[in-house]
Amino acid sequence: MIARIAYAFREMWASFRRNLTLTAAAILTSAIALLLVGTTLLIQRAFENLLVQWKGDVAMIVFVRSDATPEQIALIDESIRSAPTIINVDKLQYLDKTQTYEEAKRIFVGDPVTLSLLTPENIPSEFKVVPITQDPALVRSLSEQYRSLPGVEDVALAEDEFEVISTLSKFVRTVTLVMSLVLLVVAVGLIWNTIRTAMFARRREIEVMKLVGATNWFIRVPFMLEGLLQGLIGAVVSCGGLWALNSAWTNGVAGFKPGTGISSLVVPSGYLSAVMFVILIIGALAGAIGSAIAASRFLDV
Amino acid sequence: MIRLENVTKRYGSETVAVRDASFDVAKGDFVFLVGPSGSGKSTILRLVNRQERPERGDVWVAGQNVNDLPDSRVPFLRRNMGNVFQDYKLLSGKTVFENIAFALEVIGKPRHVIARQVPIVLDLVGLAGKEDRFPNQLSGGEQQRVSIARAFVNRPLILLADEPTGNLDPATGEGIMSLLDEINQTGTTVVMATHDHRVVNAMRRRVIQLDRGVIVRDQERGVYE
Numbered sequence: 001m002i003a004r005i006a007y008a009f010r011e012m013w014a015s016f017r018r019n020l021t022l023t024a025a026a027i028l029t030s031a032i033a034l035l036l037v038g039t040t041l042l043i044q045r046a047f048e049n050l051l052v053q054w055k056g057d058v059a060m061i062v063f064v065r066s067d068a069t070p071e072q073i074a075l076i077d078e079s080i081r082s083a084p085t086i087i088n089v090d091k092l093q094y095l096d097k098t099q100t101y102e103e104a105k106r107i108f109v110g111d112p113v114t115l116s117l118l119t120p121e122n123i124p125s126e127f128k129v130v131p132i133t134q135d136p137a138l139v140r141s142l143s144e145q146y147r148s149l150p151g152v153e154d155v156a157l158a159e160d161e162f163e164v165i166s167t168l169s170k171f172v173r174t175v176t177l178v179m180s181l182v183l184l185v186v187a188v189g190l191i192w193n194t195i196r197t198a199m200f201a202r203r204r205e206i207e208v209m210k211l212v213g214a215t216n217w218f219i220r221v222p223f224m225l226e227g228l229l230q231g232l233i234g235a236v237v238s239c240g241g242l243w244a245l246n247s248a249w250t251n252g253v254a255g256f257k258p259g260t261g262i263s264s265l266v267v268p269s270g271y272l273s274a275v276m277f278v279i280l281i282i283g284a285l286a287g288a289i290g291s292a293i294a295a296s297r298f299l300d301v
Numbered sequence: 302m303i304r305l306e307n308v309t310k311r312y313g314s315e316t317v318a319v320r321d322a323s324f325d326v327a328k329g330d331f332v333f334l335v336g337p338s339g340s341g342k343s344t345i346l347r348l349v350n351r352q353e354r355p356e357r358g359d360v361w362v363a364g365q366n367v368n369d370l371p372d373s374r375v376p377f378l379r380r381n382m383g384n385v386f387q388d389y390k391l392l393s394g395k396t397v398f399e400n401i402a403f404a405l406e407v408i409g410k411p412r413h414v415i416a417r418q419v420p421i422v423l424d425l426v427g428l429a430g431k432e433d434r435f436p437n438q439l440s441g442g443e444q445q446r447v448s449i450a451r452a453f454v455n456r457p458l459i460l461l462a463d464e465p466t467g468n469l470d471p472a473t474g475e476g477i478m479s480l481l482d483e484i485n486q487t488g489t490t491v492v493m494a495t496h497d498h499r500v501v502n503a504m505r506r507r508v509i510q511l512d513r514g515v516i517v518r519d520q521e522r523g524v525y526e
Contacts, residue, residue, distance in 0.1 A: 003406075003409065003410075003411050003412060004409050007406060007407075204390065204392060205392055207390065208390055208392065208403065208404075209403075209407045210376075210379070211350070211379060211384045211390075212379065212380070212383075212384075212403075212404040212407060212408065212451070212455070213376040213377060213378075213379035213380035213407075213408050213455075214376060214407035214408060215373070215376045216372075216373075216376070218407060218408075218409070219407075
């Protein structure tokens with residue numbers, strides 16, 4: 001058993017070095033593809049920080065002063081519920097100060113100065129309003145009414161704050177996702193081709209192996225390991241790139257003026273590690289799949 | 302040991318390689334398959350080691366119907382037979398020792414077995430002391446000996462040889478034949494395809510003659526004609 005494993009790794013390494021140019025191309029392509037996959041995930045997450053308070057078709061947020069009395073809050077609640085033709089009252093959501101503070105932690109993740117000024121005591125609570133109507137003018141006129149209610153600090157409309165970012169985010173997601181998928185397919189194809197070439201270069205050896213009774217798996221495994229290694233190295237390279245990219249971005253964003261929203265576009269380091277882990281898995285899988293297809297199809301030499 | 306029952310094999314729809322061939326080879330036999338090029342000799346060898354499957358009829362090896370064997374069992378069938386070819390099929394990047402060891406390595410034999418078996422078989426084929434040479438540093442006859450050593454190192458029940466003397470001068474071919482004879486003496490069944498009159502006539506063993514895929518003669522102690 002140990003002899004077999006040693007054999008597989010020895011053969012993998014020999015073949016890996018023999019085809020250095022093709023191998024480098026395959027690794028580089030998978031690295032770039034995976035870098036794009038990772039970037040997509042990070043961008044998505046960064047935008048989410050900004051969009052988290054608008055999740056679930058929320059179109060209007062009524063911020064309630066932190067010193068508002070329970071009676072004032074009840075009155076605001078009542079006013080909002082009094083327009084059931086415009087507002088979906090079932091989806092009306094009230095976030096108390098603690099919940100709002102939790103949310104703020106995400107919105108201001110890249111803006112510790114602003115976050116430090118907020119506490120669960122001085123933060124406004126908020127009503128999240130989901131409209132039924134398709135007419136933004138109606139929602140806007142309602143917002144004017146709510147603004148004049150006692151205890152209301154401000155009313156924010158998604159139209160003003162969110163739609164540009166949302167559209168941008170969807171566009172960026174689609175483009176990067178499509179690009180990374182295409183590149184991933186290219187990477188699998190290149191790994192496939194590298195393995196096919198490696199097998200072709202060793203067809204005499206494979207012929208002899210088959211004649212003396214080596215099993216197909218025995219012949220196949222070194223090639224599959226080689227493909228897996230290519231995908232994995234590509235993934236490691238892309239993880240490095242992703243880390244560098246994210247560090248540069250986080251540092252760059254830190255220089256922006258607080259409160260512009262741009263500073264929210266960062267990801268927590270735990271999420272970065274998770275994305276890297278996912279990328280390593282995708283890389284290894286892509287390599288193994290590409291080489292497995294090649295090894296199965298070209299074993300009959 | 303080997304039995305063909307009414308075996309027919311065609312390549313494509315036109316070319317009939319073997320037509321309705323039947324014969325029986327007992328354990329320890331030495332059989333020549335003779336006939337001109339394209340008469341079906343190589344095809345019969347390829348049917349026996351399951352590189353080809355017959356269109357009709359059955360091929361039996363060591364009591365097993367080779368046609369019924371699932372693909373995953375074919376490697377284990379082949380571990381019972383050694384193959385020798387006209388062009389040796391040695392790996393040029395490996396030394397003599399490595400070429401022979403390779404046959405054991407790829408069927409998962411541990412290193413100490415390889416270290417013990419290879420020198421024994423090198424000695425048998427008369428190449429002791431040349432284990433570190435590469436194939437292109439050897440004469441044709443020596444290369445064929447390496448290939449025979451590789452085929453025999455696993456002590457197979459059957460040795461299939463396809464024109465093993467085809468690329469060699471008569472004197473060297475004689476040496477190869479006496480080596481095959483020696484291997485046959487150990488109880489290994491040998492089937493050899495050839496159109497070399499001299500070796501067939503000198504050996505006086507069983508001869509199965511083919512003509513355009515049909516067996517036209519099956520004779521004990523035969524000559525080539």
